Amino acid sequence: MNWQHAIKDYQMYLKIERGLSKNTIISYTKDLEKLYSFITENNIVNTPVTIDAETIKLFIYDVAKKVNPRSQARIISGLRSFFDYLIFEDYRTTNPTDLLETPKIGRKLPDTLSQEEIDLLISAIDLSHPQGERNRIILETIYSCGLRVSEAITLKISDLFFEEGFIRVLGKGNKERFVPIHQEAQKYVSIYINQIRVHIKPQKEYEDTLFLNRRGKALTRQMIFMILKKLASDIGLHKKISPHTLRHSFATHLLQNGADLRAIQQMLGHESITTTEIYVHLDRSYLKEVVETYHPRK
Structure with missing residues (x-):
């Protein structure tokens, strides 16, 4: 079994058996391609079946010079999954990553925006x-x-259930969830559909896609990043933000206003409550305020 064949089979396994998203599969594939490039550039004769722990260690040492510990940990995790797959398919009997130590990384708390900063960002959009x-x-x-x-x-568009007050979301691993959408957002969506989108001719396969570009295709992730980056610059916001900052702010603001963590977990589509706790961090001043407000012996 050569590397190209093994990687292609692994991609199919991730898609069909594990139901992972396209972006996750791309990430796993890139890490395997880095390993293959390392082997090729160093004239190491190894296949996915014969590669040993020493070669993997040399690769990780090389990677450590170029990326941070968090990225190293992700690469090691991806390689471990790949070789577990080969064992599952009876191509190997051992996993060469078993003795690798994953770099210790702390919990990275995502940035958040205040309600005022959210309002400033959105109000800075040129509606003309x-x-x-x-x-x-x-x-x-x-x-x-x-x-x-x-x-x-x-x-x-078929994911919008405004009469019930929900939208249907297809999340990681093609897992479906229903998320409440408030009336203000519903109003803006309706305006967009009836007054803006109606003048765009969707290309084939995008007839049902809600947000379209001028050519009638779906928007890209990069485009949303660029929109936010420009708005942040326009209002003089000196924070490194991304679309995920809005998602994290959503969760943080809900929790600060008394929402239950389990409810937030369901809306975010997290399998584990631990993941939600990482996203929804609280500063110490807020924790102090909670105790002073709700503790029976305040």
Whole structure:
């Protein structure tokens, strides 16, 4: 079995057997391709079946010079999964990553925006621009529903259940969830559909896609990043933000206003409550305020 064949089979396994998203599969594939490039550049004669722990260690040492510990940990995790797959398929009997030590990394708490900063960002959108209304509702929807950027750009018109007050979201691993959408966001979506999108001719396969570019195709993740980056610059916001910042702010603001962590977990689409706890960090001043407000012996 050569590397190209093994990687292709692994991609199919991740898609069909594990139901992982396209972006996750791309990430796993890139890490395997890095390993293959390392082997080729160093004239190491190894196949996925014969590669040993020493070669993997040399690769990780090389990677450590170029990426941070968090990325190293992700690469090691991806390689471990790949070789576990080969064992599962009876191509190998051992996993060469078993003795690798994963770099210790602390919990990285995502940045968050205040409600005022969210309002400033959205109000800075130029609504006279042809794509202004569309950009406003994209950001409003991501923040109002706590969506991942990939979930927002793949949202479909048939996913809107406004009478019930929900939207249907297809999350990681093609897992479906229903998320509440408040009336203000519903109003903006309706304006966009009836007054803006109606003048765009969707290309084939994008007829049901909610957010379209001028050519009638779905927006890209990069485009949403660029929209946010420009808005942050326009209002003089000196924070490194991304669409995920809006998602994290959604969760943080809900928790600060008394929402239950389990409910937030369901809306974010997290399998584990531990993941939600990482995303929804609270500063010490807020914790102190909670104790002073709700503790029986305050």
